[in-house]
Amino acid sequence: MKRYKVVIIGAGIVGISIARVLSMYENFDISIVEMEPDVGWGVSKANTSIIHPCHEEDPEKYPLRARLCREGNSIWMNWVKELDIPARWPGELMVFYSSEDEQEAKKYISFAIKNDVPGVRIIYRDELTSYEPNINPEAEGALYAPTAGTISPFEAVIAIAENAIENGVKIFVETRVINIRIRNHSVIGIDTNRGSIDANIVINAAGLYADYISHMAGVAHEFYIKPRRGEYIVFDEDVDVKPIKILHTTPTPITKGVYAITTVHGNLMIGPTAEDLSIDARESKATTEDGFSYLIREGGRLLKRIPPTLKIIRRFASLRPEPPYGNWLIDAYMEPWGFVNVAGIRSPGLTAAPAIAKYVLKLIAERYDINLVEKSSWIRYRKGIKSIRSIDIEKLDELIRRNSGYGKIVCYCKTVSEAEILEAIDRIIKIGAKPTVDGIKFRTTAGFGKCQGLFCRWRIALLLSKRLGIPLYSVTIKKSQYGLGDIKILLRNKMVSKT
Ligand SMILES: Cc1cc2nc3c(=O)[nH]c(=O)nc-3n(C[C@H](O)[C@H](O)[C@H](O)COP(=O)(O)OP(=O)(O)OC[C@H]3O[C@@H](n4cnc5c(N)ncnc54)[C@H](O)[C@@H]3O)c2cc1C
Incomplete structure (x- = not known):
């Protein structure tokens, strides 16, 4: 059996999930390179933290996104147990306030059926209030999706990293990829700020910078990532308005709407905004007063009351790696042989990450003719720090x-x-x-x-x-x-x- 040296670029939720899944097989000798000092410090660190049910993904427009999102939702239910990741599965309510809004919400029932998302249905005021005592009394009803969950996204990356290491994966931090080495139409490794690493297969999971990496390999020149900023406000744990369910407004063409959730650590969080930035603004994570006012307004539409601003303990922003036309770019190339893009993984990338990882495994095994051999000694479980x-x-x-x-x-x-x-x-x-x-x-x-x-x-x-x-x-x-x-x-x- 030939062992392939695999280098994964990026220790975000996507790269780290790929490492875990590949580590189940004898065929791979896996390294992850990450430019930050630690794992999970890119997009995966700061997001709404929702494991989406996936009734909001249009299966005709985005078939891969819809499929992998739905699969990811199910896989997470196992992974959080196997890896001791903080998670809750309260279900989600897409709240409506008018018959126009209700029609918009109903649109997602057909997506739910096509994507095989269980239990999605419309509920009206009485049932809504019984499910969610913190709801704004002006809400007329909601689209209920029982399989929505929320996890700690950074602890998820850390947990998977620890498990991957147990299974033989190596991680190199503060290591920035500056070149993909190619010889005779095949990748042979990468160059970094700390030297070179040999590889037969290079997997690009570089988040906001995945287009740069792809261009280094001479692949998908027309593919560019645009940052889309999302701002959040986080309230102290002791506020008295903490939704039981995951609440959100109806989606817009560029976002799934504004959410009000109680995080797994017990804080009320409202967000995100959605603001397209210029292509080079990939570190623009400042919060804005416009964003703040918008979130207070939208949060007020969802909740019976917004806690006093004095109770806000944090405001932050994160950038979505928005690919052209919203399409994820996942492909394993023959030219150069061994280069794999897992790029432009915008939302629902957190939800889909484990399914993306399994998809990538299958893709490279088929494309590169690898006969997969399972490890007999693979370690499935990991325990978190005792708190x-x-x-x-x-x-x-x-x-x-x-x-x-x-x-x-x-x-x-x-x-x-x-x-x-x-x-x-x-x-x-x-x-x-x-x-x-x-x-x-x-x-x-x-x-x-x-x-x-x-x-x-x-x-x-x-x-x-x-x-x-x-x-x-x-x-x-x-x-x-x-x-x-x-x-x-x-x-x-x-x-x-x-x-
Ligand atoms: C505001 C917002 C809200 C979201 N909400 C949700 C949600 O509720 N549910 C959901 O499913 N999804 C959500 N998402 C999407 C989800 O967060 C992303 O799809 C996912 O985190 C992408 O993971 P990644 O591993 O591709 O990227 P990243 O986490 O960014 O990982 C890429 C890594 O590559 C590293 N890197 C980059 N360039 C180099 C280089 N040259 N050399 C070495 N390393 C490099 C980076 O440092 C980074 O750590 C949201 C995103 C945002 C921004």
Whole structure:
């Protein structure tokens, strides 16, 4: 059996899912290269986090999107269990306020039937209010889709990465691909800012930059990605309006509508906006006042009341990698042999990612004539970091007796202990990513609460400094180091010396 060296470009939800699926077979020796310090820091980090039922995908216009979305929805129901990914499956309500709106909502019933989405039906005011006590009383009804779920998108990438590593995948972070090497009409590897890597098959899952990578391989010159910005507002956990179901307005030609959801971490989140940006604005993640007013207005249409703005703890924006005509570009090429595009994966890319991965496996096996051999020793399960927030007091007592680190609280807003932070650091090192304060936030939620890290960031940095044996000023927060200036401020306030 020939073993193929596979390099996947991009450790987002798509690239990492492909790595997991390919790692089930003996045929591949898999590496992922990622330009960021950690996995899942691209589009996959910040989105509405919905596992769509897929009744909103037009099966005639976008057959592949519709099919893989529907399949992805089912696969996620298993993957979240296998990989211990935070998830809820409350179902979704597309809310309408007029008979015109109702007609628009009804349009999606035919998509539901064609896409084989179960249980989609229209409900009216009484039933709607019984399903969702937080609904705006002006709502006349909704299209109900029971199979909608919400997951933690960044924890999903981390969980899959950890499982892929267990199954032999290698990850190289802070490694930016700058060239695809081709000889005799076949790919032979990639060049990066850190040197070259040999490969027989190169899979382009580079998110917002997948068009650049495709052009490097001399493929699909007409394919360009346009960024479409989506803004969000996040409220504190303690607000009294937290929808049980996933609520949203009727879709528009460029978006699935504005959502009001309670995230898996218990926050009310409203968003996204949809704003097309110029082709080169791929890092324009600033939030805007127009976006904010729009979200407050649309959120107010969905909910019985919008919590006071004082309760907003975060505003953020993310960019959709919008491909021409909304079509995903998934193809395995013969010229150059071994180059595979998984590009322009706009929404519902999070939902579809596991199904995209299986589709890519089949595609490369058929196109490149690979006789797949399953691994007998493939590891299916992975456990997340034990969180003291979710265990009962007797078990916590026992845990603290065994490891006193569980009794030392580092993040008070989210109740995250020192033991969890240290475990997160070890897990980051194990997958080959770079330990950062942000990386710990995404693994433990420390810093995601009311104070947004104001009180715990330096404590986390201190733990990183001790564990890694580096000075505090060299600890990386996101991409840059803490810096001497900030440390001087901490010392002046005697915060560091108190610990
Ligand atoms: C506002 C918004 C809301 C959304 N809501 C939903 C939703 O609710 N449900 C849903 O199903 N989908 C949703 N989506 C879509 C979903 O988030 C994306 O389809 C999915 O995250 C795309 O994943 P990806 O792996 O292709 O891209 P990414 O996550 O961006 O991963 C690509 C990776 O490639 C890396 N990379 C790029 N260039 C290079 C290079 N030269 N060298 C090395 N690495 C490189 C990047 O750093 C990045 O980490 C939403 C998207 C947005 C923006």
